[in-house]
Amino acid sequence: MKPQQQSHALAYCGAARDILTIIGAKWSVLVVSLLEERAKRFSELKREIGDVTQKSLTTVLRELEKDGIIERVVTPIVPPRVDYSLTPLGRSLLVPIKSLRIWAMENHPAIVQSRSRYAEKEAA
Template sequence: MSELLARIGDKWSLLVVSYLGEHSMRFNELRRGIGNISQKMLTSTLRNLERDGFVSRTVTPSRPPQVEYALTELGRDLLVPVNRLALWTVENMEQINAARAAYDEREGV
């Protein structure tokens, strides 16, 4: 259980699931949307999410082949708590920032 929670709880997996929640995407479109993720990290994250059943990969035979990624039904189920977590973060950001500032002041950071 801890291995799976670590996988779906890492920032790249959460971002990939969030972006694919909007619609299916090709690799470069997904990479541009996320921004600061390396090609290697995105490839690794997509493979892990595909292995766990959250993402599907569809190859369209063309020159060059087109590969599209989409959430599976299980991935769409995961999107519900991911979106809730994102909403919670936005709703509590002011409080979190205040707590950080108080801690930094107290600790002389």
């Protein structure tokens, strides 16, 4: 590989690794997907996700906000209302998430089957 190609490949891998860290967090893809239709409050997200802890959801929301994927809007009423919504950057993330969702649905049976074969092989 030529030095220029190697440099480009390393830059690509670095960018991909950085982005996968964002969307690879346990709840990130689910949060982004849940915000597709409209803005939601913390309690709505927590209820819709189900088994996420308050601490984990808070962490994911902060990371997504830091990365410009979601926006946190505080409405100054008593008590304050906080809503989370997708930014334009976050909306653009829906395209690859939907593709991944389709791929997962189409290939999940094959993956489950492969895991089963692997477990049988390991047990033998």
